[in-house]
Structure formats: C-alpha cells, structure tokens
Amino acid sequence: MTMTVAIVGRPNVGKSTLFNRLVGKRLALVDDRPGVTRDRREGEARLGHLSFRVIDTAGLEEAKAESLEGRMRAQTEAAIDDADVLLFLIDARAGLTPTDRAFAELARRSGKHTILVANKSEGRDAVAGALDAYALGLGDPVELSAEHGEGMGELVRALVQCFPDDDEAFDEEVEERDGERPIRVAVLGRPNAGKSTLINALLGEDRLLTGPEAGITRDSIAVDVERHGVKLKLFDTAGMRKRARVEDKLEKLSVADGLRAARFAEVVVVMMDATHPFEEQDLRIADLVVREGRALVIAVSKSDLVRDQAGIAKKMREEADHWLPQARGMPVVMVSGLTGDGLDRLVKAIEQTYEVWNRRVATNPLNRWLIETTTDHPPPAVSGRRIKLRYITQPKSRPPSFVLFCSRADALPESYIRYLVNGLRATFDLPGVPIRLTLREKDNPYAEKD
Template identity: 55%
Template structure:
C-alpha cells in the first residue's frame, strides 16, 4: 500500500522548506532567506510522533500561466497537490495575507483533497494579526506554528492524524533516505543507505548526475523516468537542490540524483549557489556511480576535469555522458578530442566509459545504463588473495622494484582489503622508499590485468612485522 502523502505548499518564502526539514528530521532542503529557493519538488520520509508519511516540498506558488520558469514551477506544484492525500498550505503570519495567498486558497478550495492551513512564523506576538487574517482564506482554523522553533507541533499532529487512515500498515521496506545521509552498520561503521539490505535483495544503486549548468542533467532524469519530474528549460541553473528519485531499470533498483550545475569556484559569488554546490558535492560523496554530463557542442573544459577529479578522489565510479550528440557536425573529431583529453588529463581513471547520447530525444539511454551497471559491478569487484599474489609474483619477475641505496626493495604479500572502490594492501620491506612511479605502475597493472576500467584503484603499502624486533640478543 502506498504511504500516506503530504504536500507542503504556499507562496514563496513562507517557510515551506523549513517545515519540510522539521518533519523529515534532517536538513535536506536548502533554506535561505530569499524568495524562490526551491524549484523542483523534493520527497522524503516524514515523521511526527508515531505518524509516518511521505513528504513533498514544493516550489513557491506563482500565479503565472505562460511558458516562463515560474509557470513551470506552478505546474509542478499542482502535480504534487494532485498526488498528495493531504495538503499543508503555509502562510507567513508576520507578513500577513497577500493576494497570492488568496488566489492559491481559491484553487485549493476547488480541489477534492483535504487542506490544513498552517500560519508559520507565529513565535511571539508579531504573528497574531496574520493568524487572525488567515481565517478569511476559508480553509478552516489556521494552526499557529513556527517551523524554525518547532512551536505548534502537537496541534499539527492532531490535524494530520484526523485525515490519516485509522490503521496505517507497517512499512516493511527499507526506509528511503536522501543522498548524503548514512546509517550505522552492525560494526558501528557508517555505511550508505541501501547497503544494509538482506543478502538476496538487489542493492539500490545511488546514481548522481553532475556537470556544468545547462548540460542536460534534468532532461536526462526526466527521460529515464518517463515523466516530467524535474524542471527543465533553456535557463541555466534551474536546479538548485539535489533531488533524489527512486526508480527501477530492468529489475535493478536505482536512486537517481539530479544535482545543481557546478561552475568554477571563482564565478560563484551568491550564498545560494554556494549552498547548491555543497549539496552537489554531498551527492557525489555518497553516490555509487557518478554520471558526468558534458555538452558535446562545448566539449570538455577545465571545470569538467575538476569535477571528474573530485569523483575520483571520493572513490566513486565514473561514467561520462556526451550529451547533445545529435547537434555535433564532426562527430569523429569531437569524440577523438574528448578521448585525448581524458587520456592526458585524467589518467587516474583510465578507460572511463564514454557514452554519446541525446537526453532530449532519448537516444542511447540503454547504452548509458549498461555502462552504469558495468562500472558499478567493477567498483564492487573482489579478487582473491591467491590470484593477487600470483599476479604480483609475475609482475615482480617482469619488472622488479628499483634499487634504493644499493638494496633491492621486496614486495612480499598482497591482498584486497575492501571494495567500493577496489583497495589493496601490499606488504613491503621498506614501503616508504618505494618510488611513486612504481606505485603507479602497480595500479595501472591491476587496472589492466584485472579489467577494472573507469574506477579508482587504491594501493596502500604496509611494512611487514620484523619477528626479531624487540628480542634480546
């Protein structure tokens, strides 16, 4: 049974995202004292006392009906209202009612869904006049509330429970969390949501889509989902929050994360854009596979390489999507230039998959998902200790470590200590003296001989224990 859904709506800058974060119990939505911060609607699991529900945060409602961005945001909000079982309309009690509040209230009164009116910012006496004005909206008694301070939660609880089914069945599924949040495993180590599943359950692949503004990230998400879930348009920088959506492709569960476009740090001067970039970085940090979207008409520039290096440093698997491929005249030259740039500037993830596609027309999306699953499986690969030591012996015989101070360095033993990304430990006689060039030789050999393209490979050197150390002569 579908979980009871609550949509939070209202005009811009009344505190919807603050209320969303309060009910979600986490700082998920970007909150800033600027109208129109939220644009796409965001989902999360909400909780108020024993109540459990699905929560939707929406963009500020604008009375616009053309092809502009505010009009498209309004359409998204109306879709969320249609999907919700209950609507929380939030008004700003300190600012009082506005014509836009009255317009929105008329729309909600015509609908069939129940509505609860929340008069936010009622801490202190400054909100009393606005609270009294809110009765004129015809949506019942307003709840005096403060999303920032948590005042009025008991009244909100009573209003919600009145509209919820009497017996809400327990949800046996794994709780859905936003990207960047962790849970604690049995050994006390923090792990990604989706990693604590039964052995026979398919793991949820966290797939973050990143890139510069206007590269087509939201268009790609909409094409994969088959619905207009994300706001798109010719305007650069529409997406501000990292929006996670659960999806399934050929029986494999995927959590798609659409992120804000990342410009060069020197060009970012607004606090809101800084918060958006931080949200994107958090999405990279907790993704499994990161799809870097490039505009094929613009090629790969320094900022794209910076993002790719961030992905590698975080140890995530990487796929490069060359979007707007249908608009490229000389395809052979464009692809050759991209591969040459990757070879020279991103050697630490040699063999990264490159997929040419058109997100707008839906071309080659199956090839993209095939590359995502392949690189995800590689990222999770485990190699037996016996295989590794046979490989190490052959490598040392073919190309032994260099002499240091007239003495040969000895690499004695090797094992894989973790996956995601593949990480190996080698015990050596004097690990601190092994040249960096030889360490890179080991990494490249591992990637080539065990077929691990496109994922970071980590090799750590450890000093073997001397059995005679500390013993008396």
C-alpha cells in the first residue's frame, strides 16, 4: 500500500514549495504572502528511491470553526487523519513562534510519525532557528531548503525510517490500462458558481473548501470520483472574472492554473449560476473551451433556486444553442450541489460527450455525405469559377478533425464552411464538441515548377 505523507505547519513556512519539489512539478501556487494554500492538494511524489502520496495543506491557524480560516484548518486536520507520516515544517530563519509550539502539540497528539523539518536553512541566519527546533521535542530537525533543493538527501534518510520494509514502498508506480483510465474533467466558471460544492456532492464528502465568500478556491485541485462505474478525475478551479477586473497577482496565478487544467482536460464542465445564466463571462469561458478543442458540458448550478419556474430546462437548452452555436447540441444539465439533484445526469452527460469527442467516422460514409451535401447545395462560384470539393477524410479525433481536399481553398466562403460543419455535426451525431475542418488543395500537376 502506498504511504501517505502530509506537509503541515503554520502559514508561509514553504509547504507548497516543498510539495512542488517532491512531485517534480509546479502544481501548487507559491507566493511570498501567507495563506496562499486553502484546499489540500495531493500528488505522487518521488524522492530518491521512495515513491509515496504527498498532501499539501493550508497553514495551521487558530480561528473559529465557522470562519474561512477555521474551515481551512478543518481541511488540514482531515489531511493529518489521512496521513501515515507528517512533515512538520518550521521557518528556520524566523525561528520558533508560539504558533509553531501550539501545532507541534497537535502533531504529537495525532499519534502519527512526525518528522520535524527546518525549512529555509540556507545561509547563516538559519542556524539559530534550526537549533531552537529541538525545543519542540519532535526529535532532530531535518535542515533543508525546499526552494534550492538543499538537504533532500537528509529528508530521504528520515523518511526511510517511517516506511515499511516491503518492496511496495519503493519504486511503486500505478499504471492504468487505457480502459480503466479516468476521464479528465475540468470544472470552470465564474466565482461562486458552485464548482467546489458540486464536486463535494459527487464525492459525498466535504473534500473541498466551500462557503459564501467568492474566490475561496485558488489552486486547481484534482480529486478522483467513481459513480455508477464511470471513473472521473475532476479538477476544481478558481473562479474566472473578467480580465479587466483581475488585478491581484495571486488571482492571475489562480486563473492561469485553471486555464492550464482546462487545456489538459478532455471534458470541461462550465458551471453557470441558474439565477444569472449565460452572462458575458460564461460565454467567454465556454468559447475558450471550444477553441482549446475540449468537449463541452454546461452545468446550470443552484437549480433548486429556480425549480418553480415552468419550462426552465427547455429554456436553458434553447439559450445554450442560441449563444453557443460553435458547440451546438452540447449537454445542458440542471444540477444542485446542495440537494444532489442532477448529479447522475451530469456524470452520464460527461461520459457521452467524452465518447463523441473520441468518435471516428469512416472515409466512405464521409464521402457519400459530401456528394449528397454538395448536390443539394453546391459551393458558390467565385469570380465566375466553380470551387470543386473532391473528397474528405478524418485523420484524427479528440476533437473530431476533418480534412477536405478541394480547389481554391482560400476562396471558399466562411458561410459555406459553417454549413459543412453543421452538416457533419447533424449527420454523424457530433453534439457538444468542437469540429475542426481544414481545407487543402491538391498539387496541380500542370503548374509551372522551378
């Protein structure tokens, strides 16, 4: 069984920097200000010959349970309960603080094996702080610099003592067969649209931090969900406001992290507030998804607030096709993370849209369709000369991409290209996914050659 290591400590001691160092990627947002991390983030770490699951946590702070800081602390305590080993970080340059002492006692009471880490130990200023760490009674501190990678060998030696002797703790790699690989799904939307609440409802637990405050989520957090045999890897992302309103550096980093999650996803669920759907920013986000070539699902959240409105589902369907013709037919699901309504329909829609996104159409049916389409509605003549559409093929899927060989590709009107795309979507049942149609001219054997 894979060991789980949680990184804990007060704010701004370098927990996320160490997490990024262990997973070998810049997954967690890092900034000089304290309190950047709010949700707990998980990753697969490799250090020396060890492989393990690592959890980055929010900084431990004393606060009332109902406050945002109190809910962040609850998430950290849940990570401590889930972990086999704790890496308790202190800032060696700042020395021990009363907060360090209070939470060292929390780590001790947890009963988990705790490794004391004196981070930011580069330079002479850190010597005194590292020596002070002995006063916590958690054993010899491991002195390292997560930012510069110094002292990681000492951390390996400390971790080895906590791992079982069996071979599973070393060089363990989980390889998923193609048929069992979860569908990668990013959840995007404006702030406070209900993204984290929806994912918590799918999980059946308060895994992600939620609340009435807008902009709680900062990092893009990945969680695994299996519902009715469908495996999903869901990425919760920060709310995206209009670019003109984003001035804070940390918010820019959060939005960039969300966009990166969308680019690496296969299906993107765009959350819209049922009380204010299809606002300009919602349409911008959906258009971005289509331009990135991802499959699109619209989730209209907080449906419990509009359930009394007659024909609301039909109205949302019509609005979606009107405002987003570039992904006509995309699933529109009314959901409520609070009551759990529509969750099964959403998972089914994700599965079906993923199948469409991967669909391949054989060349023969494509060319029969092309003959029928051009017979019914031939391309217009440009400058008195006809444009010949010779044949069509699909070289790739994800999203469905077609190549149309023709004469005078640059002269074919944009309106006729849209007509062809709409025909492909309707004939071969490709709703809710972007369709790429590339025009190509065959070489003219009679053209003058150099």
